[in-house]
Amino acid sequence: MGFILRRLGFYIAAFWVSITLNFILPRLMPGDPVSRMVARLQGEIRPEQVDALRRSFGLDDSPVLVQYWHYLAKLFSGDMGFSISRFPTPVTTVISGQIGWTLLLGFSALIIAVIIGNTLGILAAWRRGGFLDSVLPPILVFLGSFPYFWLAMGLLWLFGITLGWFPLRHAFEAGTSPQLSLAFIGDVAYHLVLPATSIVLVSIGGWLLGMRNTMIATNAEDYIVMAEAKGLRSNRIMLRYAARNAMLPAVTAFGMSLGFIVGGALLTEVVFAYPGVGYQLLQAVQALDYPLMQGLFLTITAAVLLANFAVDIVYVRLDPRVRAN
């Protein structure tokens, strides 16, 4: 329990640091949101409209410390203000409207990559030097070294445009609306195939290699030799003795990846015009949309910290050594 509390204290401190950074960083960027908007809309905003814009955006001219105080107070009441680039939509609406798609894409890709990658890693390490072990790692590392967007564009071109097997864009067919029906869920899954595949292909190699390497180390342990000497079935040794002990690093990596899902697969979202927060973040940075930027960064940091905390708790269950100290 003491361990958990200590960790909790650490995460609260880390959270405070990140929300403070979150406050400072956007203000260090050159230009202010209104002049950025004037530059972006090039001639659409008349000079005499600038003052009114500043007023309606509620841009604060008060001292930085006062701004900081307002920022903290609002944050804890769940109010992140209005998005400037999508005025007058509240930041919370922009984020909550999109985050579901990001999570769907991120989770499904992560789960698929973790399950396939780790299974292959276990098998490759167990039959060392076998077919799987000698062929898969180089291929997957090769695929993994491709930039996300390149692979995504390749898939889009091959399976979307040339073969026409999968839709080219968006999360579901235009003109339909989300509902709990088999047809709609099927449509969403159909649209999810290409974006998810591009992420899985790139990330699977890492999981495979990580698992394979720890498995190899575990295989050399005495208790494996002991198990073999006892004449246990090979599958049982592989899964219950070796793989189980080799899981720990994978759990850590899984927890960390879980946190980063929220950041969104920006390039995948752009290539497949898939909805989500990744593209919003880029747009917010380009438009100097402070409130939206802060909201997104905050969501991402909170997700990373929460995921790490969850991993810490799981560790206490999985690894008795953690409990001991």
Add this chain to the structure above:
Amino acid sequence: MMALRTRLARFCAAAAAGALLLTGCGSGSQDPTAGSTNVAGSLDGKQLLTIPREDMGTFERNFNPFSNPDFPMTQQAIFESMLIFNPADGSTTPWLATDWEVAPDSKGVTYNLRDDVKWSDGKPLIADDVVVSFKLQREIRGGFDYIDTVTAVDPHTVKFDFNKPFSPALLDIGQQVIAPAHVWSTVEDPTAFANEDPVGTGPYTTVTNFQSQSFDLGRNPNYWQPDKQKIEGIRMRAFAGNDGANLAAANGDVDWAPQFIPNIEKSFVDKDPEHRFYWFPPTGSMINWQFNTAKAPFDDANVRKALSMAVDREQVTKIGMQGYTIPADCTGLSGAYDSWRDQSVVDACTWTKRDMEAAGKLLDGAGIKLGADGKRVLADGSPFEFDYSVGSTSSDWVSVGNVIAQNLAELGVTVNVAARDWGDVSAGYENGTFDSGIVWSAGAPTPYQFYSGMMSAQTVKPVGEQTFDNYHRFGDKRADALLEEFTAASDESEQKQIMNKLQALFSEDAPVAPLFPGPEWGAANTQRFTGWPNEDNPYATLSVRARTTVLVLTALAPVAG
């Protein structure tokens, strides 16, 4: 702590890399070999007009006509203005107003509204709607500072009184969209009101389906021109960048492609030349190379003219703008002001045509002589070298800068293309710390605003004070006098005469070096809809964000069968 920091750093690096890759993969990456077009759905005459929006990855429902920036189709299909000015042919179409009368002293204008216009909820359009709309517009978005009072004389007459003579007001006021008073006067916070179910006078006001990546607008049941609602409705689709939207256009998934498509002949038209076309009229805002005239030697008109003369505008438009626009002339006016252009100023024009010899003479005369190394030096002996500022994301304007730098090197002048973040660049413009840079100009129905921003001494702010107008900080009292005369002139021929004088003055002063008018991008597909504007029938541009868009929406007819 350590872990957090590295994680943050890793994240930021990833985000930065993402941004780089995005710009890196921006051009010419799509070359779909699929030659066939695949039009979704059958042609039963009920197909929706499908339009991509390339700079919004997702839509958030907000049909507030006073929001800035305005939401797609809000000011085009839902709300309408009293009149519509078409920059493509210079014509003005009466819309919600039948006619208007400018006060003889130009200190007011009276509009007579149509009496057959109904809001989409069935209530009639009245003068009070105009009054309330202007009140809200001035409160929320600002502008219209010259308006003193707006009065509803009777239900169909609305009178504007100004605090000074201002003849450009006619089109300026006339193009403001009108919202219903009976809805908006009860809204508590009009700035933040999302107006999810809009009541408008436009042809397509009914939101039939709204999703984050697409929304459909259906017919207004009470439209005042029911015979012009030939199409069933409009479908907007969201794209997180040009690439996705261009792919949709190339694939035939959208009917209208108002975004920039590189190499459009090959990547769009050639896929189906029978149905696809593009039209880029030079009616956008004039793109200028501006010099900070608060800094020597840019305060000398001859130096500015010499620099302008060294620029090969044919090469600039060919290389920088892929040949999609035309070189500017000495009036500085874009194609939107063709009806105002004074041909005699254009004919007498010297400093927008390339002439290295004359440019060299002008610089010699200004005391900027050639040094021994072939580089020009200022009177104080320092080399004539300065920055050309441009936002790094505007890759076309960066190429323009590279062409200019090469051209100027031949003259012995060193121009450094300083491509930085737009926020940084515009901050330099606003505070007057830049040397030179590429800049857009104000867009308005009359050249008044353009010349006011270019030459009016009243708009000049000292260096260090933030301004959003006249970044180059040039003022000529003669221009102020002419501009004031123009605002007081209610007679059209008188206005033309004054405008001719302003053009001559611009040609004399060369406050900036005009490069080329920005093209109004637009491409369309006639496979599912016909009746598009084009070069032979320029009743509107192919823009989907202009006031003229409603003219296209009310002209298109579906292809059936």
